[in-house]
Amino acid sequence: MIRLAGVTKAFRDGDRPVPVLRGIDLEVRPGELVAIVGPSGSGKSTLLYVAGALDRDFAGEVEVAGTRLAGLSPRARAELRNRAVGFVFQSFNLLAGMSALENVMLPGMLRREGAEGTAAVRARAAEALASVGLAEKARATPAHLSGGERQRVAIARALLARPQVLLADEPTGNLDAVSGDGIIRLFQRMAAGGMTVLVVTHEERVSEAASRVLHLEDGRLR
Numbered sequence: 001m002i003r004l005a006g007v008t009k010a011f012r013d014g015d016r017p018v019p020v021l022r023g024i025d026l027e028v029r030p031g032e033l034v035a036i037v038g039p040s041g042s043g044k045s046t047l048l049y050v051a052g053a054l055d056r057d058f059a060g061e062v063e064v065a066g067t068r069l070a071g072l073s074p075r076a077r078a079e080l081r082n083r084a085v086g087f088v089f090q091s092f093n094l095l096a097g098m099s100a101l102e103n104v105m106l107p108g109m110l111r112r113e114g115a116e117g118t119a120a121v122r123a124r125a126a127e128a129l130a131s132v133g134l135a136e137k138a139r140a141t142p143a144h145l146s147g148g149e150r151q152r153v154a155i156a157r158a159l160l161a162r163p164q165v166l167l168a169d170e171p172t173g174n175l176d177a178v179s180g181d182g183i184i185r186l187f188q189r190m191a192a193g194g195m196t197v198l199v200v201t202h203e204e205r206v207s208e209a210a211s212r213v214l215h216l217e218d219g220r221l222r
C-alpha cells in the first residue's frame with residue numbers, strides 16, 4: 001500500500017522556490033496497477049521518488065507498506081526501501097560484465113542480511129528470473145539480450161527482495177511495442193498477485209492496461 005496525503009514539494013531556483021507538487025493525495029492499494037500520466041516536467045518522477053521513500057525533502061504525509069516516513073532516520077528509510085520497494089527505470093541499468101542471474105543477485109549480495117549465503121541469494125534470483133520468464137537466459141550477459149529481456153532482468157532484480165510495492169518510471173520508454181506489451185502484462189500479473197504497482201508513463205497502452213489512471217498537472221492529481 002502507498003498513501004500520500006497533502007504532499008507538497010518545491011525545488012529551488014536560486015532563492016526562488018519552484019513548486020512541483022502542490023497537495024497530492026494518493027492511495028494505491030495492494031492488487032492495483034495505477035498509472036500516472038502528465039506533461040513532461042509535471043513532476044511525475046518526483047512524485048514516484050517521494051512515494052518510494054527515495055526523497056524526503058517534502059511536506060505532507062507519506063506511508064509506504066504500512067510505515068509512515070515522518071521521523072524515520074535515513075537508515076530506517078533505506079531499510080524500508082530495501083525490504084518493501086522495488087524500482088524499475090526506463091534505462092535498465094544492468095552491469096554489462098555480469099550475467100542476467102548475477103545482475104539480479106547484485107542487490108541481494110550488497111544487502112545480505114543475517115547469515116544468508118550466496119547460494120540462497122542465487123536461488124532467490126533464479127526464482128525471480130523464472131517469474132519474468134527468463135530462466136533460460138540466466139547466463140546471458142545484457143549484450144546478448146533484447147531490450148525487452150533486459151527490462152525483464154531489471155524487473156527480476158527489483159523483485160528479488162519480494163517487495164510489496166513496485167514503482168516504475170517509464171518502464172517501456174526504450175522498448176518496441178511487442179516488448180513493451182510483455183512488460184505491461186508482467187506488471188498486470190504482479191498486481192493480480194497482490195502487489196501495489198505504480199507506473200509513470202507517457203504511453204497510452206500502459207495507461208490502458210492500468211486499473212486507474214491519474215493525471216498530474218499543475219502539481220495536482222486529477
Ligand SMILES: Nc1ncnc2c1ncn2[C@@H]1O[C@H](COP(=O)(O)OP(=O)(O)OP(=O)(O)O)[C@@H](O)[C@H]1O
Pocket residue numbers: 011012020038039040041042043044045046047
Ligand atoms: N533536482 C532538481 N532540482 C531542481 N529542479 C528539479 C530537480 N528535479 C526535477 N526538477 C524540476 O521539477 C520538475 C518536475 O520534474 P520531474 O522529473 O518530476 O518531471 P516529469 O513529469 O517526470 O518529467 P518527464 O516526463 O519529462 O520525465 C521539472 O520542472 C524539473 O526541471
